[in-house]
Amino acid sequence: MSLTSSVLPRRLILFDIDGTLVTDDGAARKAFAAGLADVYDFHGDVRRYDFSGRTDPQIARMILTDAGWSEGDVDSRLPSLWSHYLGGLARNAPGSVRALPGVVALLDALLAGERSTLALLTGNIEPGARLKLGAIGLNDFFPFGAFGSDSPRREDLPPIAVERAAAASGHAFRGADVVIIGDSIYDVRCGVPHGATTIAIASGKTSAERLRSENPDYFFESAEELEGILNAIAG
Numbered sequence: 001m002s003l004t005s006s007v008l009p010r011r012l013i014l015f016d017i018d019g020t021l022v023t024d025d026g027a028a029r030k031a032f033a034a035g036l037a038d039v040y041d042f043h044g045d046v047r048r049y050d051f052s053g054r055t056d057p058q059i060a061r062m063i064l065t066d067a068g069w070s071e072g073d074v075d076s077r078l079p080s081l082w083s084h085y086l087g088g089l090a091r092n093a094p095g096s097v098r099a100l101p102g103v104v105a106l107l108d109a110l111l112a113g114e115r116s117t118l119a120l121l122t123g124n125i126e127p128g129a130r131l132k133l134g135a136i137g138l139n140d141f142f143p144f145g146a147f148g149s150d151s152p153r154r155e156d157l158p159p160i161a162v163e164r165a166a167a168a169s170g171h172a173f174r175g176a177d178v179v180i181i182g183d184s185i186y187d188v189r190c191g192v193p194h195g196a197t198t199i200a201i202a203s204g205k206t207s208a209e210r211l212r213s214e215n216p217d218y219f220f221e222s223a224e225e226l227e228g229i230l231n232a233i234a235g
């Protein structure tokens with residue numbers, strides 16, 4: 001059966017960004033560290049922390065509460081952190097961000113199939129997500145999404161994406177119509193309570209073994225496994 005067949009169910013496909021769609025050669029981490037230094041006078045080594053799958057507010061809280069800040073004091077300066085971070089990211093992202101292997105072919109194939117609605121599900125605050133994807137012209141694939149600026153809890157994000165998909169497409173996606181694609185254990189975990197299909201791709205910092213142990217519905221080493229991923233999405 002052709003993947004473009006209209007008998008295939010419509011899918012809402014939610015993509016993580018870092019380690020799934022793109023890698024940035026440390027550009028975001030550097031901008032984040034500079035923001036932490038400017039706004040919180042934090043000068044520790046952010047490389048000690050694993051950002052994978054965490055939302056931007058969670059990352060700030062993780063690092064700064066470890067350094068003795070209260071969550072309330074962290075949160076009160078987040079708007080200032082985001083402004084410093086986004087300034088740094090706007091300078092760093094061009095030339096640092098690149099699409100991971102197989103990603104553009106996968107996105108093209110999904111759009112050509114006409115049964116797919118693509119969106120983002122990412123811990124990035126939205127303007128940070130747009131800067132990263134904009135650096136390599138990928139924003140047009142993703143007219144909307146759910147972001148770390150919508151909630152610090154990744155598990156809150158799938159219903160937000162579903163609501164925005166309904167508003168954008170006029171189609172009410174059920175849990176079983178939703179596919180979440182990501183490179184971290186938190187991408188897998190956030191899909192489970194919503195009945196979404198989870199696809200883990202080991203193209204980020206999390207090991208294949210660790211990802212598999214989270215029991216995603218499907219596992220791939222890379223987005224280059226195009227046919228397998230398209231079949232997994234079709235269900």
Ligand SMILES: [Mg+2]
Nearest residue numbers: 016018019053
């Ligand atoms: Mg990721």
